Amino acid sequence: xxxxxxxxxxxxxxxxxxxxxxxxxxxxxxxxxxxxxxxxxxxxxxxxxxxxxxxxxxxxxxxxxxxxxxxxxxxxxxxxxxxxxxxxxxxxxxxxxxxxxxxxxxxxxxxxxxxxxxxxxxxxxxxxxxxxxxxxxxxxxxxxxxxxxxxxxxxxxxxxxxxxxxxxxxxxxxx
Amino acid sequence: xxxxxxxxxxxxxxxxxxxxxxxxxxxxxxxxxxxxxxxxxxxxxxxxxxxxxxxxxxxxxxxxxxxxxxxxxxxxxxxxxxxxxxxxxxxxxxxxxxxxxxxxxxxxxxxxxxxxxxxxxxxxxxxxxxxxxxxxxxxxxxxxxxxxxxxxxxxxxxxxxxxxxxxxxxxxxxxxxxxxxxxxxxxxxxxxxxxxxxxxxxxxxxxxxxxxxxxxxxxxxxxxxxxxxxxxxx
Ligand SMILES: Nc1ncnc2c1ncn2[C@@H]1O[C@H](COP(=O)(O)OP(=O)(O)OP(=O)(O)O)[C@@H](O)[C@H]1O
Ligand SMILES: [Mg+2]
Numbered sequence: 001x002x003x004x005x006x007x008x009x010x011x012x013x014x015x016x017x018x019x020x021x022x023x024x025x026x027x028x029x030x031x032x033x034x035x036x037x038x039x040x041x042x043x044x045x046x047x048x049x050x051x052x053x054x055x056x057x058x059x060x061x062x063x064x065x066x067x068x069x070x071x072x073x074x075x076x077x078x079x080x081x082x083x084x085x086x087x088x089x090x091x092x093x094x095x096x097x098x099x100x101x102x103x104x105x106x107x108x109x110x111x112x113x114x115x116x117x118x119x120x121x122x123x124x125x126x127x128x129x130x131x132x133x134x135x136x137x138x139x140x141x142x143x144x145x146x147x148x149x150x151x152x153x154x155x156x157x158x159x160x161x162x163x164x165x166x167x168x169x170x171x172x173x174x175x
Numbered sequence: 176x177x178x179x180x181x182x183x184x185x186x187x188x189x190x191x192x193x194x195x196x197x198x199x200x201x202x203x204x205x206x207x208x209x210x211x212x213x214x215x216x217x218x219x220x221x222x223x224x225x226x227x228x229x230x231x232x233x234x235x236x237x238x239x240x241x242x243x244x245x246x247x248x249x250x251x252x253x254x255x256x257x258x259x260x261x262x263x264x265x266x267x268x269x270x271x272x273x274x275x276x277x278x279x280x281x282x283x284x285x286x287x288x289x290x291x292x293x294x295x296x297x298x299x300x301x302x303x304x305x306x307x308x309x310x311x312x313x314x315x316x317x318x319x320x321x322x323x324x325x326x327x328x329x330x331x332x333x334x335x336x337x338x339x340x341x342x343x344x345x346x347x348x349x350x351x352x353x354x355x356x357x358x359x360x361x362x363x364x365x366x367x368x369x370x371x372x373x374x375x376x377x378x379x380x381x382x383x384x385x386x387x388x389x390x391x392x393x394x395x396x397x398x399x400x401x402x403x404x405x406x407x408x409x
Pocket of ligand 1: 193195
């Protein structure tokens with residue numbers, strides 16, 4: 001149900017995404033993340049078009065960590081920041097991190113080899129129902145995403161919403 | 176703590192598809208997707224500091240113009256990742272495509288399809304210029320045509336994909352747009368012999384599609400005249 005993708009640029013790093021619905025303890029989870037007790041990024045799935053968007057953010061975060069150019073304090077906060085179309089860090093957390101009342105969450109882990117231990121650690125902490133990661137597209141709020149990333153109807157003629165979002169994430173440093 | 180970029184290591188195991196004067200193009204998989212990596216390399220004869228600046232500028236110009244075109248509904252490859260440390264752009268691989276150059280070369284002369292194709296090119300360049308994007312290196316090698324997986328017939332409009340924006344810039348001046356077309360005309364006629372009529376078809380479609388084409392075509396005529404005078408003198 002989870003999705004693990006090796007980062008071709010960093011062959012000893014993989015990214016695992018785990019999606020939960022009917023989450024009852026979002027506030028507690030958010031608090032644990034703030035205190036650094038959860039080794040992962042907790043993302044609001046309504047702002048995600050698909051798993052590829054998360055991979056693009058995670059790959060960029062690892063790259064910036066390795067080259068000493070991160071804009072935030074940790075790899076996991078950098079992943080959340082990279083999802084945002086602009087350079088405002090607190091806004092990125094507000095929009096792409098989870099909020100206390102949320103009932104769904106995408107957990108993103110970056111790890112070396114085997115993810116099974118990390119996976120069970122996370123699953124134990126989340127009071128919710130794990131669903132296939134691909135279901136994230138049924139949770140996305142397309143209208144909100146289009147508004148935040150400023151995607152025009154004509155742009156969707158030459159590509160998908162995911163294309164539009166990924167392009168902005170990848171190029172925001174020089175816009 | 177800062178280390179070097181990991182991109183060169185990935186590229187050392189990737190398929191080199193083209194070695195140009197300014198850049199190398201590789202095919203690889205990236206985040207599970209077929210991807211083209213365009214790497215600009217240093218020019219040894221330039222001063223290193225200047226070279227670094229120029230290479231960085233080409234890279235940023237390329238991704239900026241791709242985004243600007245896409246926002247206007249003009250197809251260009253999706254940018255997946257930019258590594259400014261090694262001057263690499265990771266782009267969507269436009270799979271089962273042909274350059275317009277190869278497509279024209281493989282078509283029989285007088286083919287009806289060719290008229291339709293160059294009309295499409297004219298319309299798209301008109302839209303690009305209406306967005307004030309000057310491509311800077313318009314050739315038929317810098318346009319890709321998505322093909323049907325089975326055969327060779329081009330499909331509808333978004334299937335013409337513009338690439339290679341490293342020399343692009345933003346300008347509203349008719350002169351800059353006229354020169355952009357002049358560069359294309361020179362390249363077109365020398366790459367594809369006996370296509371004067373076909374290029375006229377392209378220009379007609381450009382003129383019909385652009386709101387501001389009159390001033391641009393006037394400048395094109397002036398630039399042509401200057402070109403001719405220069406070659407008469409020299
Ligand atoms: N995204 C892509 N998908 C498929 N093929 C591509 C893509 N980008 C480039 N190509 C192929 O590679 C060739 C060269 O690419 P491009 O024009 O970007 O580089 P270049 O001409 O070497 O660049 P420069 O002008 O900076 O030296 C293209 O003509 C095309 O055949
Ligand atoms: Mg080229």
